[in-house]
Amino acid sequence: MSKPHTTIRTIRAAVALAMLSLCAVVSAAEPAWVTKSNANAKLVLKVMAKYAPEGASGLGVDGYDEQITDLSRDHFEQTNKDIRAVIAELQKRRKAETDVKIRQDIDILIGSAEDQMRAAGLERKYFVPFDNLADQLFGVVRQTLDPRIPKERQKTLLVRLQKYAGLAKGYRPSTELAVERLQERLKANTNLIGPFKDEVEQAINDSPTLIKGIKDLLSKSELQGWEPSFAALETQLTAYNEHVKKQILSRARKDHRLPAEVYANNLRQFGVDISPQELIAKALTSFAEIRNQMNITAGLIARERKLANPDYRAVMAELKKQQVAPEQVMPLYADRLAQIEAAVRAQNIVSLPARKAVIRMASTAESAAQPAPHMNPPRLIGNTGEYGEFVLTAGMPPDAKGKTLAFDDFTHEAATWTLTAHEARPGHELQFAKMIETGVSTARAVFAFNSVNVEGWALYAEAEMQPYEPLDGQLFALQARMQRAARAFLDPMVNLGEITPEGVKAFLMDEVGLSEGMATQEMQRYTFRAPGQATSYFYGYQRLMETRQAAEVALRKKFNRQAFNDFVLAQGLVPPGLLRQAVLQEFVPAQR
Template sequence: MSPSNLKLRALISALTLAVLSLPVAAAEQPWVTKSNANAKLLLNVVAKYSPEGASALGVDGFDEQITDLSRDLFEPTNKDLRAVIAEMEKRLKAETNPKVRQDLEILIGSAKDQMRSNTLDRKYFLPFNDLTQTIFGVVRSTLDPRIPKERQKTLLVRLQKYAGLAKGHRPVTELANERLRERLKANKNLLGPYKGEVEQAINNSPTLIAGMKDLLAKSDLKGWEPTFAALEKQLTDYNAQVKAQILPRARTDHRLPPEVYANNLKQFGVDIPPQELIAKALMSFAEIRNQMNITAGLIARERNLPNADYRAVMLELKKEQIPNDKVMPLYAERLAQIEEAVRKQDIVTLPSRKALIRLASAAENARSPAPHMNPPRLIGNTGEYGEFVLTTGMAPDASGKSLAFDDFTHQAGTWSITAHEARPGHELQFAKMIETGVSTARAVFAFNSVNVEGWALYAEAEMQPYEPLDGQLFALQARMLRAARAFLDPMVNLGEISPEGVKGFLMDEVGMSEGMATQEMQRYTFRSPGQATSYFYGYQRLMETRQAAEVALRKKFNRKAFNDFVLAQGLVPPQLLRKAVMQEFVPAQGK
């Protein structure tokens, strides 16, 4: 895909379906019902132009529909977005409920953001569709074992439409090539995708196709074989065309036009200039490094290690790799230990049900190499919850070389990643929204990486004091990485460091494996430029809000009450969270 449209793309890719037979979500408050009626205006536009995305969000009635690539969607999409904005601005003038007004402002802002991204995309870039990755994502989410069997059957219809075997449909591979030629004819000066992105898409394709076939073979679907055989040939031919036609047009300079990168940062929730972000992150990196050397020195003394430098101590600890068959049992044990500490220390309210953790498949490693959480649908949720997916390496490159991770399969490395992706991090964050009945505007359209990832990094920090020394060292390493991201991502996009320089720095100074450093470098340069900065910035903004509440309340400050309140707000951006804390939480606690 092309480099903009980030907010919707990030949202859709993040909100993977996860349907379970669990308790029903909280009943809607009247203001939420009214707000959700307003949000439906924007959801209808999402569903019209990205039905796969609408399904992933939980919107009913679109499971058999696919994105229409038979025509250029730029003008129709923006026309519909302008109409929605006009209607919501009209409703805003008449609305008196402050929460509904705030949600209308969120919805209007989201629609305007989407239009801005569409316009920049149109201005600068050739349309590049990694169709194999897109279709794999649809297959993976639909055939999730937690999805009802009846709903899984809709995948057969979608696959027939993708392959052009359904009445009124042509193969999506043909349509994507038509849109490419159409834009080339209109403007020969459009920028191609980054060369590394195209090469990675080509390299990943066989793994993703094999992953789709494996998922279908293990499913209960009948008669998928002829359709998939046609689609497999089409995708294979399409990727050969990508290699022959798009790769020669790919740009060798990974850097985005400055206004595109600035827009990326804004879409992810970073509202300060890149240079200011770099300065803040460099300072934080140095402070964390000092803390790491103190902790590493204590571990070296405890274990009689000859070198107390944090890099040397981490290398020693990473040698204690866990056998493959012991990885998941260890993560289950680690989660139980973290939950026990959360309850004992009154950090946040936890549910009684178990969190879900599993290993990624080879195809999932290719599609999304970093460990991640598959959140539940946030619309029409009936008690579904997310899952922590532990990835194990990079897909093979052009030479066939695979890069395994050693970062999360040693004892000390399991603490922070579990706190971040499971509890009290992402898994709890999304579960709380379901259980408290957050409005669609706050759960979906206020979504930005700053608020999501800021909470997860904050959750790591909350747990660090209750971990053993080796776990604390790698908790600090995780925080160091987020600070490094916040200066390396903008620096590489401003041309102040090379991609190889990024990779080398992460391996030498942060202590990452070559595989993890490679996927990090790819994240900054083409997978999602700007997104990696959101962890550090979100954590800083959340800590600022907490400290402001502590100053206001002093001895009346209650950590558990604060954390529960933050989670109940949904995925709102930092300025709205700060307002809620200071105007609602602080007065209520101060009584």
């Protein structure tokens, strides 16, 4: 179970969001520079695997499937020592390197390692350690028992379960060790800030669901002999939940806001390289422009369907009434995907693979771990033909008062267009598939990863498909873009104290048209699930559109959309600045 202060940035993001953990694939025709670059990346992967073996094996790195994160002692100083040694070696190699791409990759690796130390230092400086062990263990079990993982590799989970439970020789229960590390830090620094109260309450409330989710996954698996380890873990996690109620909840802070330098670093980690104030200004302007477009589209729909009120909010409310029966949700999304793929091919938007994309419904425990629809990515190391899957969620888990909030945002016909384009094709699923099929360096797939790089493409994919959707689909494509603009000013505003969490929720329901369940999970995302992350969609989209427009200006009539989109996907998850450089220095001259 990866602890945030002991892992490389990509693993921290995977634990927090349960998505988008990436690494490089070795392709049969791997270029020589990629092979050499990957040898450099192994230095950083080795440190990652040492302190977060679950994360490393989840990426597909061999040799760590039976190892678990060592909670028996504090590793902060030793981790930093090891990372500094890696940075020094990479700097030495960079001086001797002549290949431009490899030098760029070394810069990515060094930057990622420095980011990790900065984030770990801030965590150490400010916060009481809080391990949501039920959530972390559920993530490990789900990751290992993923049907896409080879059966032999799944069997290693039995060893991990014994170690987590303290049943293996030389191991003590992870719950006991987590409590010891907490007491150790509290003794060392009495001024540490507790976690946000709502986060702790949600964790306490979700724990039984996640424990049951672990049992369900094990019961449906082909593993034999897991029962004793699970029985011990169930008892330990239940007791740990009581410990959280008594020891953590009493120390929880009522103010959701993070220290200013922590929030600023969050934005940096997610790929946003401008100030919160500049981000707010850009997003407010964009929100107003999108709202104008929505009213135009809503007016056309109102005229077409003879609706009395042409306001975009009223029209969306009417369209949302066309809820699809539960048994028809999956067939409807499959049909939408087929229609979108047909449009992609007819309009020469981007190259698509011949195989089908996968769409499935989330379990109750998965929805508790990650409430929003998402892409469950494939392994890109040791991949044996597995691909990503688009996971639909039904609603928020019950809150601390037992109230359950369902979503109506994704189960009506009009919304299926843009969500499918974002999570499946030509969005995330295609993005990951291209990396599997073409092969990119570990640096560009793992260590360059941040939400701006990933989500920027998916929102761009939505915009590419919008003109080829029916009017109602276009309206909800605009709503999705409006939501991303709202995120980009509401997230920083709530973290700067310029709006309350309740104000955020009300705005999203009243002005963006989200259900209470969706607005609640959005508010939780901004305040404790991943403060800063939600801004990355808007910012990544803006940067990618900026790069495309620069290419169009340079090429004019010679600009080829499909060639541009294929080129972007072939670069891996490089940051916006490096992508723009590649487009202007490689793509544009080649097209000329």
